[in-house]
Amino acid sequence: MSSSENNLKEVVVLGAGVVGLSTAIRIQETGRYRVTVVAEVLPTDAKTIKYTSQWAGAHHVSFASLEDPRHALDKETFEELWKLKDTVEGCFMTIEQTEYFSKQRPSPSPLAHMPEFRSLSPNELGALQGIQPVDGEVFNTITFDTPVYLTYLSTRFLSKGGQIIRGSVQHISEIAESGVFSFLSHEEKKHIISKPDGVKPPAAIVVCAGLGARFLGGVEDKDVYPIRGQTVLVNAPWIKHGKTLSDLDANEWTYMIPRRSGTVVLGGTLQPNDWNPTPRRETSLNILERVLKLAPELVPGKAQPTVEDIWPLVVEEGCGFRPGRTGGLRLEADKIQVPHSDKTIPVVYNYGHAGSGYIASFGSARVALGLLEKALKE
């Protein structure tokens, strides 16, 4: 181990979802920290409702208005990923995306910075059978093959010297007391104990626990709540564009997101405080009905396909809990006590992204890094 590595500060990141991994990477790539991610679920695990990131579509389409500080985070993330897509195989697909709205869009549009952006003409708005959107926009963006992208993030992190440890942290004070020590194997522990000052608190903790921030002892943020989203995945590799129809007043959210692999993610629902972790058949059928009106091209050769027509293409029904938060994304720093000492260490919170985890991932990670560095200087 080189002496420069000994000067690295230890940072523990809790959570290995898109936000946790992006944040860990951002911190690690400064070269000043040794970063360890501790998480219950890892990207390579079988899908589970406890790990939202695997269920996401995903496409990069920001929901933020121009005045919203999230807008800058989303834009920054998009620009980074737009460059990344040319160097990373397998994760991204560049598509033309059409957004239909039930309300008039502001001018300038919050999405005006997207490549090849333009508003839809009244003719184009009238072209949908049985749907009357009030406004529409089209632009280029990327979609994520989310399981692949998560694996990419974790291997990027590991290849630069990061460590990922599986562990269930009941209370944040366990990490504040001795970092990841209690999660190590017996052999690793032996060697650390034998050194003077071997077992010690980390320099800082970063909480990227998503919905888990509600149940992580010492954080227990009651403002965090799930916004359930159900999806239907179909095998339709002929789809190379994306569409969304949003009518938030009616709480309807209908979308089609193609992945590079040929799987297309169809959705969706916005169900706050609905904890049901298994897909409901009635909801899947409803999603398919709505999407087929928006995108009949899903079933080639049929002008008005029905659910029966698309059912043979269905690969999976799924659902995930978007990590919502009353009051919005929590991006701030605080201090916590190191047990049995009068020392405190900084904690940075980066959670509560709701449906914009991928969308704001790198942007919020950069802000978290800034908060971390500021706190460590004090």
Place this chain on the structure above:
Amino acid sequence: MASQTKQQIIVLGAGVIGLTTALKIQSELGKRLDVVLIGEILPTDPKNIKYTSQWAVANLRGIAELEVDTFKVLWDLSAPGSDAEECLLRIHEEEYFADDSIPIKPFENMPDVRAFPFALLSLNHLYRTPAVNVDAPFLSQFKRLEQSQLPTGVRSGISFTTLTIDTPLYLNYLLNQFIVKGGRVLRGTAQHIHQVIEGGVYGFPGGPALFGGASSKSEGPAAVINCTGIGARFLGGVEDKKLYPLRGQTIIVRAPWVRSGKTFYKDRTGAFTYIIPRRSGEVIVGGTRAPNDWYAQPRPETTEDILQRGFAFCPDLASPEIRSQREPTIDDVRSLIVAEGCGLRPSREGGIRLEVEWTEGVGGRGRVPVVHNYGHGGTGFQASWASADIALRLLEESLARA
């Protein structure tokens, strides 16, 4: 396949409280109810800090109401020839108090006075009145110790006959009994109690998948019994902030020559040192009580402290061979250490929560009762049967009203 006509009861949590409660309900109401026990961790699993029951010592030293009934059940189970014989050991126990003040105002200042062996409140009663009117087997041998019988540094002491429980064995005994009587066990974790109320056994992560993948309206349970211990702090929809861990660290040594137990109470904080033998020949040396300490691994400095205290209190931990040859040293006991452990007693401000909470409209369902049975602190084992009894009664009343 369970009959569709029976109502289903789901018990959450497979610790001593969950197991005992599920077994009680299955035994009494199994003919008309389908009882399913859902636990994140089962007694067959490797030890885990989230599962307190495996770390418990445990011995019984209570005679408060909740505990007399439990004691009777366990005393019968400890009889030779019983199925649970290997799990239990009848012992002579001595308790010493460093000063007179300890039993008088035992643990008023302690946050979990109702959860702690509130025997000490009862012992206070015993001190004051010569006649003892409680019908509990071990009390018939209850004695106050003479000054001459006390070790140095001890102001007063008592002795009685009680039981110790080999907790991992006993937990598996309970699980076995539950299965033998027709109960079902599933592994799973509910993030939120609504998942269980709405979807029953299909409603929670890790639960069985319905044939065909997606669920339609599957029937939820008629009632849910919440026995999640410390987990009730983090179970969505319960999130009881009054729960807090009272961390205890122990050492297990192999010392089959130790066949009686002793405990020394140092001061009013509840600080104590104890030596508790199990039937198997293992002896538990402890202890510590640290509120709000969540640290999931034994701390080496605490292990050393327990070892020092335990050895000073009971040099007989060293083997008879060594003691017949020379004065024992602490290293003679250190070499007998089999394991170190720590557990988080699920203590609760205000005491055990044993009550019904009615939910309505969850997943489109009507009124569904949740019977809460958690927050037993350090007295889970010794209040297990009595708590289960009360939970059963609450369940029966709720089902009659629903």
